[in-house]
Every structure is written in C-alpha cells, then in structure tokens.
Amino acid sequence: MIARFILVLVLLEMALSQKQPPPPPGAKPACRGRSCLAIQPAEAEAPACRGRKCLALPPPPFKWVYCGGSWRQVTPTTCPVAFSDPDFSDHQCVCSPSGSLYQTYPGGSMWLWLSPGFSFCAHMPRCFCPACN
Numbered sequence: 280m281i282a283r284f285i286l287v288l289v290l291l292e293m294a295l296s297q298k299q300p301p302p303p304p305g306a307k308p309a310c311r312g313r314s315c316l317a318i319q320p321a322e323a324e325a326p327a328c329r330g331r332k333c334l335a336l337p338p339p340p341f342k343w344v345y346c347g348g349s350w351r352q353v354t355p356t357t358c359p360v361a362f363s364d365p366d367f368s369d370h371q372c373v374c375s376p377s378g379s380l381y382q383t384y385p386g387g388s389m390w391l392w393l394s395p396g397f398s399f400c401a402h403m404p405r406c407f408c409p410a411c412n
Contacts, residue, residue: 299399303343303350303392345390346403346411358408361391367400370407374400387411 341352342361355362364370372378373386384404389411391398405412 299397300345300350300390302395303345343392344408344410345392346387346408350392351410353408353410357410360403360407365391365393366398367391367403370400370403373402373404373407376401 341354342358342365344351344353344358344361351358353361360367360370367374372380373384375381382402384406386402386404386407389400389403389408391400403411
C-alpha cells in the first residue's frame with residue numbers, strides 16, 4: 280500500500296514538474312487582476328461581431344502546438360488531435376503517466392494553446408500529430 284502511494288506521488292510530481300512554455304507568437308496572454316479592466320479605447324468601440332453574424336464565424340484555420348522545443352502552427356491535417364480532442368481528455372491512456380499505453384508508441388510531450396491557457400499531454404504519439412515529427 281505504501282509503495283503504491285509513493286508511486287502515485289512520484290508520477291504526480293513528474294506531471295507537475297513539466298515547465299509550461301511561453302504563449303505562441305502573436306498570442307495575447309491571459310489578463311490578471313486589474314489588467315482585465317484596462318480596455319483600450321479602439322477595442323471598446325469595435326465589437327468583433329454583431330447579432331447573427333457572431334454565430335456564423337468559422338473556427339480558426341489553425342492552432343498552436345508546442346512540441347520538440349518550438350511552437351508550430353497546425354491544421355486538422357497536420358495535427359488532427361489538436362482539433363478533435365483539444366483538452367486531451369479522450370487520450371489519457373497515452374498522455375497520462377498512469378495511462379495503459381503511456382510511452383508505448385514513439386512521441387513526446389505536447390502543449391496546445393487554448394487562448395488563454397494550455398492543454399498538456401505528457402507523451403503524445405507522433406502518429407496523432409505528424410507536425411511534431
């Protein structure tokens with residue numbers, strides 16, 4: 280029982296020790312405290328969309344993924360997992376150190392920019408995101 284507890288603590292420490300990368304190029308960092316209240320006049324005057332036009336906006340054609348030590352712009356073709364499961368909740372068997380398929384396939388750690396914030400996968404197989412090869 281104690282050995283399992285120690286194993287869980289070690290795995291938790293490994294997951295938490297992953298250093299979060301900086302935001303991708305051109306991304307606005309999340310606001311905190313009073314900076315959220317400081318809206319620039321130009322931004323306040325021009326809303327991004329109005330009425331039904333807001334509902335018709337397509338999703339962005341790319342996302343930012345951090346893997347292999349750099350940020351990469353990916354599309355649904357170059358990194359399908361970034362679009363099909365952006366929080367990696369359906370891929371915990373490969374992403375989580377306690378997952379049944381963790382490190383079974385070649386791959387590496389991967390961060391996905393969610394504007395603001397990140398999703399993290401400790402070991403994403405290369406076949407799920409060819410852009411990280």
